[in-house]
Amino acid sequence: MTAPVYIHGIGMTKFGSFEDKTLKDLLIEASKEAIKDAGVSKIDAVFVGNFMGGSLANQEILGAIVANDLGLGYIPTAKLEGACASGGIALRQGVLSIMSGEYETVLIVGAEKMKHASTSTVTQVINTAMDQSTNEKEAGLTFPGYFGTVANRYFYETGASKEHLAKVALKNRENAMNNPYAQFQKPTTIDEILNARMVTDPLGLFDCSPITDGGAAVVLSSKPSNIKVRASAQASGPTLMQDADDLLSLPAVRVSGEKAYEKAGLGPEDIDVVEIHDCFSMTEILSSEELGFFPKLQGWQGVNEGKTRVDGEIPINTSGGLLSKGHPIGATGIAQIYQLVRQLRGNAPNQLTKQPKIALAQNLGGTGAYSVVHILERV
Amino acid sequence: MIVYECCGIESVTKKVYCSSCGKEITNEYDVPEVGTVYSFTVIQVPPTQFAHLAPYTVALVQLNNTKAKLTARIVDQVNIGDEVKLEKIVDGAYVFKKSEVLHNS
Numbered sequence: 001m002t003a004p005v006y007i008h009g010i011g012m013t014k015f016g017s018f019e020d021k022t023l024k025d026l027l028i029e030a031s032k033e034a035i036k037d038a039g040v041s042k043i044d045a046v047f048v049g050n051f052m053g054g055s056l057a058n059q060e061i062l063g064a065i066v067a068n069d070l071g072l073g074y075i076p077t078a079k080l081e082g083a084c085a086s087g088g089i090a091l092r093q094g095v096l097s098i099m100s101g102e103y104e105t106v107l108i109v110g111a112e113k114m115k116h117a118s119t120s121t122v123t124q125v126i127n128t129a130m131d132q133s134t135n136e137k138e139a140g141l142t143f144p145g146y147f148g149t150v151a152n153r154y155f156y157e158t159g160a161s162k163e164h165l166a167k168v169a170l171k172n173r174e175n176a177m178n179n180p181y182a183q184f185q186k187p188t189t190i191d192e193i194l195n196a197r198m199v200t201d202p203l204g205l206f207d208c209s210p211i212t213d214g215g216a217a218v219v220l221s222s223k224p225s226n227i228k229v230r231a232s233a234q235a236s237g238p239t240l241m242q243d244a245d246d247l248l249s250l251p252a253v254r255v256s257g258e259k260a261y262e263k264a265g266l267g268p269e270d271i272d273v274v275e276i277h278d279c280f281s282m283t284e285i286l287s288s289e290e291l292g293f294f295p296k297l298q299g300w301q302g303v304n305e306g307k308t309r310v311d312g313e314i315p316i317n318t319s320g321g322l323l324s325k326g327h328p329i330g331a332t333g334i335a336q337i338y339q340l341v342r343q344l345r346g347n348a349p350n351q352l353t354k355q356p357k358i359a360l361a362q363n364l365g366g367t368g369a370y371s372v373v374h375i376l377e378r379v
Numbered sequence: 380m381i382v383y384e385c386c387g388i389e390s391v392t393k394k395v396y397c398s399s400c401g402k403e404i405t406n407e408y409d410v411p412e413v414g415t416v417y418s419f420t421v422i423q424v425p426p427t428q429f430a431h432l433a434p435y436t437v438a439l440v441q442l443n444n445t446k447a448k449l450t451a452r453i454v455d456q457v458n459i460g461d462e463v464k465l466e467k468i469v470d471g472a473y474v475f476k477k478s479e480v481l482h483n484s
């Protein structure tokens with residue numbers, strides 16, 4: 001017998017560049033807001049999502065720090081690491097811990113402090129999300145380079161072009177313009193996106209998620225609320241590009257999605273609103289296919305037809321996504337939940353006209369090494 | 380170079396168990412370091428370690444006579460489908476060049 005899991009509170013910091021805030025400040029700020037939103041007085045355990053606290057912010061033991069600084073008492077805590085899926089994995093461990101009956105109410109918080117470091121340092125550290133002991137790393141492949149290689153093959157096989165990637169970036173920017181928590185709220189144009197500085201051919205600056213400071217938190221409990229966690233699922237995939245069975249697939253996304261649908265007894269057609277891990281514009285398209293919202297190699301047509309816009313058939317990344325809301329790595333998987341809970345409550349930035357009932361979040365780690373999917377329901 | 384095989388799955392990376400049948404992988408054989416560009420990217424923003432090389436091309440090479448692919452650095456500008464072959468191995472990296480460049484030189 002497993003206990004049901006409900007979402008009671010959410011909180012997040014603004015995403016952006018915060019010179020005067022430490023990693024701890026971001027964790028505590030998001031946690032306080034989620035605990036206040038939940039209206040609870042007792043937390044039984046804390047799960048933290050974080051990727052580069054040790055290497056960039058020179059700080060570990062984040063679980064104990066959160067419990068201590070919030071004054072939660074001598075409760076168990078842990079930090080979960082799964083590259084950019086660290087937040088989603090921390091959330092999933094919180095869900096499982098309640099399902100098991102061990103805890104009644106838990107806090108999940110994710111944060112990352114990145115903006116103080118140089119781009120080349122951050123690129124080097126993010127590369128630890130790929131297998132570092134192989135010829136592939138020595139060839140000089142970068143994390144964005146993986147998705148650049150994917151994009152060139154995708155263009156070759158489908159007829160999609162840089163313009164379709166630009167439409168993803170533009171959509172997410174337009175969504176972020178209405179989200180006061182987003183890192184980038186300045187309007188842009190297709191031309192500006194297409195002519196921006198190249199990062200890794202064919203991906204330009206607007207096709208890549210930015211370096212961001214920020215935090216996000218969620219309070220879960222087995223006690224009922226009006227938002228239920230219908231499913232939590234996770235899968236692993238290849239840790240090297242040269243091991244990909246099909247370069248244009250993300251097996252971890254596909255499998256985590258299939259498992260989540262099976263657990264929830266739902267399919268892609270039942271989902272009203274989605275947050276997809278758009279670390280790159282290409283990734284949003286690929287994962288929208290793997291999650292069953294579009295047939296394989298046709299996601300770019302869905303974007304072209306406006307189906308993923310706020311007013312489209314399957315709105316994706318109404319928050320602005322990683323591309324424009326920002327991507328403070330450990331916070332990202334939890335910030336997706338923040339936006340979806342607000343959509344389900346009916347008070348989100350870019351609120352859907354018809355208040356959604358079922359929402360799906362997909363959080364990716366590495367170049368497809370981890371994927372976590374959560375399905376939420378308004379009850 | 381060595382390719383590892385079980386149940387028709389071929390890889391240049393050695394794994395302990397076959398993801399299909401679950402048995403230990405024991406088949407291995409040599410293939411020439413020659414193939415075609417399956418896809419590629421030109422990296423303009425490098426990590427610290429490769430800053431001195433930027434911009435540089437990295438490609439996923441479909442090796443001949445096997446299903447295995449190899450991630451390699453390419454010294455030339457390439458397109459998908461170009462034939463490439465090994466030029467040298469530098470610090471553990473396979474560095475390839477266009478096959479026709481060799482013929483002409």
Ligand SMILES: [Zn+2]
Binds near residue numbers: 385386400401402
């Ligand atoms: Zn086998």
